[in-house]
Amino acid sequence: MRAFVFEKGSFKVTELPKPEAGTLEAVVAIKAAGLNRRDLYTPGRLGNDSESLILGSDAAGVIEAIGEGVTDWQVGDEVIINPSLRWYENSDVPPADFDILSFPDNGTFAEKIAISVEQLERKPAHLSFEEASVIGISPLTGYRALFTKGQIEAGQTIFIPGAGSGVATFLIQMAKNVGARVIVSSRSEEKRNAALEIGADVAIDTHADWVELLKEEQIDVVIESVGRATFNRSLDVLKKGGKIVLFGATTEEVVDFDLRKFFYGQYTLYGTTMGSREEFRACLEHLAEFNTHPVMDRTFSLDEAEQALEYLKENHQFGKITITI
Template sequence: MSNVSTQKAIVLHGVKEPLVLTAMPIPSIGPDEALVRIKAAALNRRDWWIQQGQYAGLQFPIVLGSDGAGIVEQVGSDSHRHWEGRDVVINPSLRWGDKEAYQGTSFHILGLPQDGTFAEFVRVPIGNLHEKPIHLSFEEAAALPLGGLTAYRALFSRAALKSGEKVLVVGAGGGVATFALQWAVHAGATVYVTSSTSAKIGQAMALGAAGGVLYTDDDWSQQLNEQAGGFDVIVDSALGEGAAHHPDMANPGGRIVFFGGTAGNLPALNARKIFWKQLSLLGTTMGSPTDFAAMLAFVNRHGAVPVIDATYPIEEAEAALRQMDKSTQFGKIILTVSTT
C-alpha cells in the first residue's frame, strides 16, 4: 500500500443533506479484518431511506454503501495473507449470529453504523470476503450483495422454491425484485410480475418472466388470475393494501414472503383463507453467511448476470441517488471508483 493516508469518500452529513465528496482517512484494520480497494459499489433503496431520515439507528457523518467489489489491499494478520491481491465481492451482512433461522442482536448492515463502500477503501471482516465470480465484471459483482442475498434467502431459505412452481414477484424493476425474478427463472420456476409501467413488464419478460400486469390498474389481481391462475410463491417488498389480495392469489400450500413495506403496512387479511388453504406467511431480512455462499454458488452455477440500469463515477453519487427518487430504474445503479 502507498504512503498516502487519505482517500476520497462520499459522506452524508445529515437528513436530506446531499452526498458530498470528501477527503478522509483510510480506515485502519484489526487482526481479523481486511482493507478492500473498491472498484465498484452499488446503490440500494436503503441508502435512499437513510438520506431521507427514515431508517433506524441514524448517525452522521456516515459513508453509505452496502454493496461493493474490489481488490484486497491489506489484511490484519499473516494468517490471512493469502487474501491480498484477490478480486472479491463483499457480504454486507455483518455479525449475523449463530442461528440460520434469524439474525442475532449484534447484526448490522455495512454502510450504517459502519462506514460503507462509497469510498476508495472499506474495512470489512475477513469472513465477509468472497471471491468475485470470474464471469462478472467488478460493476456486475458489486450489484449482487444486498439485493441478491435478500432475494435468495426469500425464495430458497424461506419459501423453499422448487423447480416447476409458479412465482409472483411484486414490483419488478427494484433491485431485490429483479434478482428474485432472475433467481426464480434460473431455478426453473414460471414467473409473473407486477410493475408500475408497461416498459418494466417488457424488461421483466425479456429476463424470462411469463407475463405481468400493472399494479396501478384497479383489477390487477383479476388480470393476474386470468393470465396465470394461482401462485405457489409470492414475493413482496411493498405490502400496503395490495397485499390483501395475496391469500386469494396463492395456491393451496402457498408461501407469501415479505421483506419490506414501501407501500405501507400489512392490511387486514382473511385468516380463514390462510388456514384453509394451508398458507405460510413468511418474513425475511437479508441473509446468513450460509445464504450468501449459496447465492454465489447459484450465480456461478447458472452464469447469472445482474441487471445494471445505470453507471456513474463515484464523484456523481448524489446524482445517482437522485435517480432513485421516482423509482424509474430497472435493476441496479452502480458507482465506479478510480483510485488515485
C-alpha cells in the same frame, strides 16, 4: 481518500483519512459500489444532527493491505463484500449482534474500506467489477426469500409484484434457473417488457384485475415487498395452502387483512430480511452455476452519488444501480 457521506442533514463528497487494517481485517480498494433502498432510508435514521457516515452496503474491489492474523487472503485478491455482518450459519433469525454494513459502521461509497475478512468472498470470475458490486443485499435477500423461505421448486409458479427492483430482477432470474414459472406485475409497460426479456413468463399491469387475469394460474409462492398497496391483492391470487414471503414494504407498512379468510385458506406467511453467510455463498454458487449476470440499469460516478440516490428514489430503474470509484 474520497468518500460520499451523510453529515448533519446533507450529502457531500469529502476527503477522509485512509483506513488501516486491524487484526483479522483487510483494506479493500473499492472499484464499484452498488446502491440499495437502504441508502435512501439511512439518512432518516441518522437525523440532521448526525456525525459523518459513509453510506453504501455493497461493493467489489481489490485487497490492498491485510492485518495481523490474516492467512487466507493476500494483497491483489479480487473480492466482493458480504454486507450481512456476523451472520455466518443459516438460522431462523440472525444473531443478536447482526448488523447490515453502513449503519452504524461506515459503508462502501468510498475509495477504500477496512473490514473483517469474515465479510469477504472471492469475486465471481464471470462478473465485471461493476456487476460484482451489486452482489450483496439484493441477491442475498432474494435467495433466502426464494429458496430458504419459499422453497420454490421446478414446476411451481411464483408471483412477484413490482418487477423493476433489484431484488425482483434477481428473483426472476434465479427462479427461472431452477425451472419455476414466473409472473410479475408493474405499473410500467417498459418494465413489464423488460421483465419478459429476462425470463418472466407473464407480466401484468399493477392496475389490472389480478384475480381475473390470473384465474387460470396456480400460484404457489408470492414474494412481497410492496406492502399495503399489494398485500391483499397478492393474497387474493395465491392458491389455497400457498406461501407469502415478505421482505419489504416500499408503500405503507401497516396492512389490514381478513384473518378468517387467511386461516380458512391455510396460507403461510414468512418474514425475511438479508441472510447468512452460508446462504450468501450458496447464492454465489447459484449465480456461477447458471452464469447469471445481474441486470444493470445505470452507472454513476462517486461525484454523482447524490444524483444516483435521487434516481433510485424516483423508481426509474429496472435492475441495479452502481457507483464506479
